[in-house]
Amino acid sequence: MPPFRPEELLADVIARLIGDARHVAVGNASPIPAAAALLARALGNGRPYVSLLQSRKHNFFTDGGRELFDCAGQGRIDVFFLSGGEIDGEGNINLVSIGDHERPKVRFPGSFGSAHLYYVVPKVILFRTEHSRRTLVPRVGFVSAPGGSPDNVYRPGGPIALVTNRCVFGFDKARRRFRLDSVHPGHTVEEVVEHTGFAFDRPDTVRETIPPADDTLRLLRGTVAAELAEVYPQFAAGVFGIGTARFA
Amino acid sequence: MIHARLDDALAPITDGIMLAVPREVAGVPMEATRALIRRGVQRLHLVALPTSSLQADLLIGAGAVATLETSAVSLGELGAAPRFTAATLAGAIRMLDATCPALHAAFQAAEKGVPFMPLRGILGSDVLAYRPDWRVIDNPFAKDASAGGDPIVLLPAIKPDVALIHAPMADRSGNVWIGRQRELATMAHAAHKTIVTVEKIHDGNLLDDPVLAAGVLPGFYVESVAVAPNGCWPLGLPDHYAADLPHLAEYAKLAATPEGFATYLEQHVHARKAA
Numbered sequence: 001m002p003p004f005r006p007e008e009l010l011a012d013v014i015a016r017l018i019g020d021a022r023h024v025a026v027g028n029a030s031p032i033p034a035a036a037a038l039l040a041r042a043l044g045n046g047r048p049y050v051s052l053l054q055s056r057k058h059n060f061f062t063d064g065g066r067e068l069f070d071c072a073g074q075g076r077i078d079v080f081f082l083s084g085g086e087i088d089g090e091g092n093i094n095l096v097s098i099g100d101h102e103r104p105k106v107r108f109p110g111s112f113g114s115a116h117l118y119y120v121v122p123k124v125i126l127f128r129t130e131h132s133r134r135t136l137v138p139r140v141g142f143v144s145a146p147g148g149s150p151d152n153v154y155r156p157g158g159p160i161a162l163v164t165n166r167c168v169f170g171f172d173k174a175r176r177r178f179r180l181d182s183v184h185p186g187h188t189v190e191e192v193v194e195h196t197g198f199a200f201d202r203p204d205t206v207r208e209t210i211p212p213a214d215d216t217l218r219l220l221r222g223t224v225a226a227e228l229a230e231v232y233p234q235f236a237a238g239v240f241g242i243g244t245a246r247f248a
Numbered sequence: 249m250i251h252a253r254l255d256d257a258l259a260p261i262t263d264g265i266m267l268a269v270p271r272e273v274a275g276v277p278m279e280a281t282r283a284l285i286r287r288g289v290q291r292l293h294l295v296a297l298p299t300s301s302l303q304a305d306l307l308i309g310a311g312a313v314a315t316l317e318t319s320a321v322s323l324g325e326l327g328a329a330p331r332f333t334a335a336t337l338a339g340a341i342r343m344l345d346a347t348c349p350a351l352h353a354a355f356q357a358a359e360k361g362v363p364f365m366p367l368r369g370i371l372g373s374d375v376l377a378y379r380p381d382w383r384v385i386d387n388p389f390a391k392d393a394s395a396g397g398d399p400i401v402l403l404p405a406i407k408p409d410v411a412l413i414h415a416p417m418a419d420r421s422g423n424v425w426i427g428r429q430r431e432l433a434t435m436a437h438a439a440h441k442t443i444v445t446v447e448k449i450h451d452g453n454l455l456d457d458p459v460l461a462a463g464v465l466p467g468f469y470v471e472s473v474a475v476a477p478n479g480c481w482p483l484g485l486p487d488h489y490a491a492d493l494p495h496l497a498e499y500a501k502l503a504a505t506p507e508g509f510a511t512y513l514e515q516h517v518h519a520r521k522a523a
Binding site (some may be wrong): 028053066073095103108110120142146152232 | 272299321328339343345346347350370372375398
């Protein structure tokens with residue numbers, strides 16, 4: 001057993017993908033990306049600015065729900081996270097349904113802000129813990145937001161990476177195709193191939209994902225866990241053993 | 249304007265209207281929602297700005313919704329919204345899938361009194377493909393009209409019949425303190441009528457204090473107000489009280505089946521009238 005939890009590895013990986021950014025925003029139902037953003041802020045001594053949409057405390061917006069999107073539309077948000085019930089090899093994401101739209105076989109919650117943010121936020125990190133042929137598919141059943149757009153469409157943003165419970169894929173914007181960047185400790189390239197429903201590029205040798213450093217783990221389990229508990233009490237309790245927050 | 253009975257304040261919410269409701273962090277009027285279900289409201293065109301959780305799920309499960317226009321419905325950490333999921337799979341409600349900023353923009357168009365608002369993104373998505381009411385034009389102000397133009401999506405204004413919101417307090421003139429939940433003001437500006445439930449009545453005029461006034465929705469926009477203490481329960485009201493997580497977990501469990509949902513309605517919606 002490695003001395004860290006899978007969620008801690010993923011938060012660390014995502015914090016490194018965030019890199020040098022001024023403003024990172026995190027949407028609904030994204031505890032691991034939220035942990036990563038808070039970790040990046042803790043490592044950067046207060047920068048980047050972090051906006052957790054569901055948070056009262058880690059959210060500086062004062063002009064209603066639209067302000068985040070107005071901010072993004074202007075290019076004032078550098079990093080955002082999106083997921084999908086399905087994600088395909090061209091970076092298309094499906095947050096709506098599988099099957100006929102009026103009578104679907106599967107229904108997901110909905111597109112949230114993806115059909116805008118995916119286009120205008122420069123670094124969108126795709127995140128899906130369940131890495132399977134059910135989630136990573138050849139072609140999504142409904143395009144909530146496409147991975148790329150024709151040249152005449154205003155699109156300063158898009159995906160830069162896809163992080164799963166098994167590996168990290170980078171995204172080649174010009175070719176609209178993923179490439180395997182690293183495989184998490186305890187996982188293999190063969191396993192990634194077996195469980196991925198779309199074709200992707202891979203170098204001859206694929207490195208192992210760098211595990212979180214001790215300092216990083218300390219920050220995650222201390223500062224970050226306490227901050228996270230406000231918005232994700234169940235996650236914080238389950239992963240970090242932090243008590244349930246009193247104020248939503 | 250201030251009604252002693254919640255049901256009287258809710259009278260303008262009649263069958264078949266377009267009803268706008270806010271997202272969870274803005275304070276969701278759950279006491280009012282239960283009252284509407286007890287009254288048996290039907291065929292609503294429910295617009296959740298821009299998402300919903302328990303409120304939409306309850307209304308859908310109770311058979312009150314014909315059309316749902318929103319960007320997402322889920323119970324957050326507790327997973328999928330069970331009655332919403334069941335209704336969409338059965339084709340029992342008409343879904344107008346949107347994306348959050350499109351709804352915000354469409355309400356802003358209504359509050360400005362203009363017919364539409366443009367928004368970046370959306371192009372090439374199936375969200376757009378299933379919204380024949382949304383249009384695409386070429387940006388008429390594009391600097392370089394060659395190279396295929398600059399397509400941009402136009403969203404028609406959303407003008408709800410009624411916006412139903414919950415806020416911390418109102419005064420006797422109908423001024424409502426919404427604090428920084430500014431989309432509640434946008435909803436009220438866009439809607440023909442706005443109905444507000446509040447935690448309490450504030451003595452004096454909220455507009456007299458400049459600090460409070462900045463967070464006030466003026467009574468001018470407000471049709472009716474009723475006091476509903478703890479009115480977001482079992483959801484939370486930010487800065488006031490937290491969501492009742494054990495109760496919500498119980499809901500998620502019960503609402504997984506039609507029978508369980510009926511039990512929930514009986515125990516927590518219909519029974520509360522008698523209490």
